Amino acid sequence: xxxxxxxDQLNLEPTAKTExxxxxxxxxxxxxxxxxxxxxxxxxxxxxTYELAYYKRIRFSAKSExxxxxxxxxxxxxxxxxxxxxxxxxxxxxxxxxxxxxxKPKRPRAGRQPLPDHLPRIEHRHEPExxxxxxxxxxxxxxxxxxxxQLDVEPAKFFVHRHIRPQxxxxxxxxxxxxxxxxxxxxxxxxxxxxxxxxxxxxYLDHLPLYRLEQIAARDGVILSRSTLADWVGRLGxxxxxxxxxxxxxxxxRNSLHADETPVPQxxxxxxxxxxxxxxxxxxxxxxxxxxxxxxxxxAGRSGRYAQQFLGDWHGPLLVDDYxxxxxxxxxxxxxxxxxRVLEPCIELACLAHARRKFFDLFQAGRxxxxxxxxxxxxxxxxxxxxxRDLSTAERKQLRTEKSLxxxxxxHDWLQQTRQRTAPNTATSKAIDYSLKRWAALTRxxxxxxxxxxxxxVENCIRPxxxxxxxxxFVIMHSSPVVNCKAA
Numbered sequence: 037x038x039x040x041x042x043x044d045q046l047n048l049e050p051t052a053k054t055e056x057x058x059x060x061x062x063x064x065x066x067x068x069x070x071x072x073x074x075x076x077x078x079x080x081x082x083x084x085t086y087e088l089a090y091y092k093r094i095r096f097s098a099k100s101e102x103x104x105x106x107x108x109x110x111x112x113x114x115x116x117x118x119x120x121x122x123x124x125x126x127x128x129x130x131x132x133x134x135x136x137x138x139x140k141p142k143r144p145r146a147g148r149q150p151l152p153d154h155l156p157r158i159e160h161r162h163e164p165e166x167x168x169x170x171x172x173x174x175x176x177x178x179x180x181x182x183x184x185x186q187l188d189v190e191p192a193k194f195f196v197h198r199h200i201r202p203q204x205x206x207x208x209x210x211x212x213x214x215x216x217x218x219x220x221x222x223x224x225x226x227x228x229x230x231x232x233x234x235x236x237x238x239x240y241l242d243h244l245p246l247y248r249l250e251q252i253a254a255r256d257g258v259i260l261s262r263s264t265l266a267d268w269v270g271r272l273g274x275x276x277x278x279x280x281x282x283x284x285x286x287x288x289x290r291n292s293l294h295a296d297e298t299p300v301p302q303x304x305x306x307x308x309x310x311x312x313x314x315x316x317x318x319x320x321x322x323x324x325x326x327x328x329x330x331x332x333x334x335x336a337g338r339s340g341r342y343a344q345q346f347l348g349d350w351h352g353p354l355l356v357d358d359y360x361x362x363x364x365x366x367x368x369x370x371x372x373x374x375x376x377r378v379l380e381p382c383i384e385l386a387c388l389a390h391a392r393r394k395f396f397d398l399f400q401a402g403r404x405x406x407x408x409x410x411x412x413x414x415x416x417x418x419x420x421x422x423x424x425r426d427l428s429t430a431e432r433k434q435l436r437t438e439k440s441l442x443x444x445x446x447x448h449d450w451l452q453q454t455r456q457r458t459a460p461n462t463a464t465s466k467a468i469d470y471s472l473k474r475w476a477a478l479t480r481x482x483x484x485x486x487x488x489x490x491x492x493x494v495e496n497c498i499r500p501x502x503x504x505x506x507x508x509x510f511v512i513m514h515s516s517p518v519v520n521c522k523a524a
Contacts (some may be wrong), residue, residue, distance in 0.1 A: 073156055079462055089401035127398065152184050155202065194258050197228050215248070222271050226264075235268055243504030261516070280331075284346075287320060287329045291384075292353040292487060294319040294494035297338060314338050315501060316346065319356075319494040323486045330497045340364050355385035355491050386477035388414065389490035394467035406454055406464055411449045421489050433485030440482040448475060 140213040169178055203214040221232055238244045246265040253260040287293070290319040295318050302313035320326060335342040340361030347354075347365070356362045366384040392414045399407035420439045451468050458465045471478060481487040 351380040387491035429485040
């Protein structure tokens, strides 16, 4: 329908027709402007609705990215405790009751696994009080035995090493001889190796602050002040620095690496507050031979120069997220951080889990059918990786060529077609653009048999650090990298 064309068919004076035409044209332009304004507001409402749903899920809901997570209640642990206590009381009452009770069926216990074989076993034999039958008096004959196992733990206990060094004198030459002092990590220190190991493991692996270790020791009547514990930790960092440097050297001999970074609060002396520092994490590739190594490099900021300083002249496939600090590593050529030499560029590998996360957030916000389709297609790629988990490198490459590459090609075509039908500056278009802009880096893994599909291994290593940040108020800055090596 064209109002201006229909206006020509009306029998109006030329002057009136001109005025009506101008009015109609102005109304049409106003309607068009209103439509654009409404569309812009709709897009803004959609974006705000997505952001609100995202932050509500992050703040109040489970953060698992599974499509159909099990519903878990925050009080489930307390409920299980209460139920177990009630069942124990009921069993006690049934045992005390003189009347005959009906045997109840055993409740299936999901999740109970056999105890590990490497744990030491302490046997307790329970023999009958008599070796003769209580009914007829004849001798009993062993026909078998019933074995049950219970898991126990021995809490940390403190004990003292006494080093006694007898001293002997020679009357003839008037000299004194004694055995040398046993070597120690901290010369003249109070702590033995076992205690120092206990402190370091609790602080950096279990993320217990030193004041809690002080309380644990106090329960056994051992006084370990926080200043003393902090002094031990600092001295151990210096003593272990050669080991850290050697492990970092071994890590940089690998052909491909994971990299990520996480913020940690750092004390800002003189200002009475904290500032943000970063732990840069570098991890070996599980699909390649060798022990698993994770290196944490503590730095004062998030600038990409810190990654360049750590990697030095290393080059190869590097799996990272879309943070711009890594972009200089993937340029055509880059300068050595400490010299004028030109280094070969690293090869960028993108994380498919990050691309999937964009669609997962979109799906959780509004059950978007586009996001659902993208998640289903990406799930097919992860199913291939699960199938290839125990295969050799050559077999995994063959499987990826047969299944992953065609799936990725179909996903790329679908993303491009969907993007053409999607309005710009929406959550859907941003999720699609994230994958399309990094498509070459996202799909590079499928052309090989030894490159990972995502950056989850290093993210799983830095995830416990967030727990430690909740325990500690600040971290004293130091220049030594914190290194952890896990045996293959």
